[in-house]
Amino acid sequence: MKKETGTGKIDVTICTGTTCYVMGASDLLTLEETLPEKILNRVNITGTTCLNLCKNKEDKPPFVMVNEKIISKANLESVKKAIQQELSGEKNANAE
Amino acid sequence: MLTLNNQSNYIRKELMIKLLKSFFEGKLEQEIDRIPIDMNPKDSSTYRCCIYKDRAMIRYRIMALLGVSIEKEDNEYKPLKEYLNEALDRKNIDRPVMTVLDTACSSCRKVAYTITDACRGCLARPCSTNCPFGAISFINGHAQIDSDLCRNCGKCKDLCPFNAIIHTPVPCEESCPVGAVSRDDHGRMCIDYEKCISCGRCGRSCPFGAVMERSQIIDVASHIKNGTQLTAILAPSVIGQFPGSLKQTIAAVKAAGFNVLLDVADGAETTAKLEAEEFTEQQAEGKLLATSCCPAWVEAAEKHIDKMRDFVSSTKTPMYYTAETAKKLYPYNKIVFIGPCTAKKNEALRDSSVDYVLNFEELGAFFIARGIDVNDCSEKEFDNNTAGFQARAFAAAGGVAAAVESNLDAEVRKVFKPFGVDGLSRKNINLLKTAAAGKLPYNMIEVMSCEGGCICGPGVISNPKIVKKKLDKYKEETA
Numbered sequence A: 001m002k003k004e005t006g007t008g009k010i011d012v013t014i015c016t017g018t019t020c021y022v023m024g025a026s027d028l029l030t031l032e033e034t035l036p037e038k039i040l041n042r043v044n045i046t047g048t049t050c051l052n053l054c055k056n057k058e059d060k061p062p063f064v065m066v067n068e069k070i071i072s073k074a075n076l077e078s079v080k081k082a083i084q085q086e087l088s089g090e091k092n093a094n095a096e
Numbered sequence B: 001m002l003t004l005n006n007q008s009n010y011i012r013k014e015l016m017i018k019l020l021k022s023f024f025e026g027k028l029e030q031e032i033d034r035i036p037i038d039m040n041p042k043d044s045s046t047y048r049c050c051i052y053k054d055r056a057m058i059r060y061r062i063m064a065l066l067g068v069s070i071e072k073e074d075n076e077y078k079p080l081k082e083y084l085n086e087a088l089d090r091k092n093i094d095r096p097v098m099t100v101l102d103t104a105c106s107s108c109r110k111v112a113y114t115i116t117d118a119c120r121g122c123l124a125r126p127c128s129t130n131c132p133f134g135a136i137s138f139i140n141g142h143a144q145i146d147s148d149l150c151r152n153c154g155k156c157k158d159l160c161p162f163n164a165i166i167h168t169p170v171p172c173e174e175s176c177p178v179g180a181v182s183r184d185d186h187g188r189m190c191i192d193y194e195k196c197i198s199c200g201r202c203g204r205s206c207p208f209g210a211v212m213e214r215s216q217i218i219d220v221a222s223h224i225k226n227g228t229q230l231t232a233i234l235a236p237s238v239i240g241q242f243p244g245s246l247k248q249t250i251a252a253v254k255a256a257g258f259n260v261l262l263d264v265a266d267g268a269e270t271t272a273k274l275e276a277e278e279f280t281e282q283q284a285e286g287k288l289l290a291t292s293c294c295p296a297w298v299e300a301a302e303k304h305i306d307k308m309r310d311f312v313s314s315t316k317t318p319m320y321y322t323a324e325t326a327k328k329l330y331p332y333n334k335i336v337f338i339g340p341c342t343a344k345k346n347e348a349l350r351d352s353s354v355d356y357v358l359n360f361e362e363l364g365a366f367f368i369a370r371g372i373d374v375n376d377c378s379e380k381e382f383d384n385n386t387a388g389f390q391a392r393a394f395a396a397a398g399g400v401a402a403a404v405e406s407n408l409d410a411e412v413r414k415v416f417k418p419f420g421v422d423g424l425s426r427k428n429i430n431l432l433k434t435a436a437a438g439k440l441p442y443n444m445i446e447v448m449s450c451e452g453g454c455i456c457g458p459g460v461i462s463n464p465k466i467v468k469k470k471l472d473k474y475k476e477e478t479a
Helices: A018-028 A076-095 B007-024 B028-039 B051-065 B080-089 B126-130 B155-159 B171-175 B201-205 B217-226 B246-255 B264-284 B295-304 B306-310 B318-329 B343-350 B360-369 B389-395 B399-406 B410-415 B426-436 B464-478
Strands: A010-015 A043-048 A064-066 A069-071 B098-100 B113-115 B136-139 B142-145 B165-167 B181-183 B189-191 B211-213 B230-234 B260-263 B334-339 B356-359 B418-422 B444-448
Touching (some): A010 A076, A018 B360, A064 A076, B007 B028, B007 B217, B007 B360, B028 B080, B113 B142, B113 B155, B126 B136, B171 B181, B171 B201, B217 B360, B230 B246, B230 B264, B246 B260, B260 B264, B264 B389, B264 B399, B264 B410, B295 B306, B295 B343, B295 B426, B318 B334, B318 B343, B334 B343, B334 B360, B343 B356, B399 B418, B399 B444, B426 B444
Parallel strands (some): B230 B260, B418 B444
Antiparallel strands (some): B113 B165
């Protein structure tokens, strides 16, 4: 499904399965408090039970999805960076 | 102190999960000596000088997780398999609580001050003029510190007009509130266990992960595997440590292999009640009372603050009373305390019927190793009374004093003047010395070794901000 650019919000899905939680996801749940309001208005942050990504041995928990993109061994900074990338991606799409 | 999540504790958690998983699958004896290589296979990126050192450090980490005192290693040829079998054979836990991986220690510089290239070799030279130890000289127009003379006072840094002198702390030494950390002849960290209060700060602050707790996971896992009846007693701070609800966590702990589960917050109610009675007596005699539920603090008072001994409450801890109940209800079960605390390991050895102590990180590793997702568990209740908010709030700084206050008679409550010492730092140890000398205008002192209280203990998983939210929610629900 193609996202509506400009108006659509960026989906940030934080896995709070037990594996992700133990390996550091609780920090990620403070994401909302650490984002500036300007960006906060453009993201939709949700928690989810296990995304089953931990079953793949190559990638490491905790996992976060920013739109379609999977971030493994996520921390607040890597998630923020991915949000920024999605935002600038949208901007470029609008400019075209 | 390091952040809650970092690469060093990530590796520790990974290892714990690997060990437990392999143990429950019955493969640990064959696999254990391969783990250092599995964790650092050929061509993997390294943290230290080479993969061989990384592998060697993993070996020592496994030893600490098996409960070995690494300082006592006298046979470097000994395979991990032998350490495992010794751990499985042992009947009792012993001291000390911590262990130092001396080869992981990076021997941080003895002199904590460095003169950088920003030094202009000025004419005024406030650094060398004012150094009380004559440790600064000038070579080629550049200030230099003589490491034999420097006493780390920091005056030079404060006086340099160019900010050319930087302070590089030694994290373990700086974090130890009681001066128990020193160096051996090679400059490597060692702990003076006569002074140590088992607060766990050094372990949490070393960026090289060179200090670890001696874990009891293998002892508990082997009881689970052998079908021993186990009673787990869960610290009040369990709230918010895992995803899902508290009742789901209870179910998860049972699924992990614990037969009976008691809420330590129930014991906290007894502690608050008895401490309120004690306060009333002390108050009548015009004496100060200090809380006794934090074992690191009690040990600090005993070992380091002479006069404080008379003021520390003789009331036992919530863990003690809960273990007493556990023993009465299920006399033949082994008792495992699960909490956020390092010092509880010491308390369990000293004064209680608790057989083993795990922390929340270790409990989390049990969940993962046994394939338990807390979110999927149906809700269950504790096998004793579920405590109210006040007892649960023992877990956060300020909570103990509040619980004691609510147990006081109205008349006594009027004269209740509490003071909270939130975190044992060197500064706060000095403050407590002043309090012991009767120089502070308070009559009740609540001391938490960890800043923020137990919810910020060395063995927690969850960000304290998240825990506080869950604690507030619990307050609403139980009101």
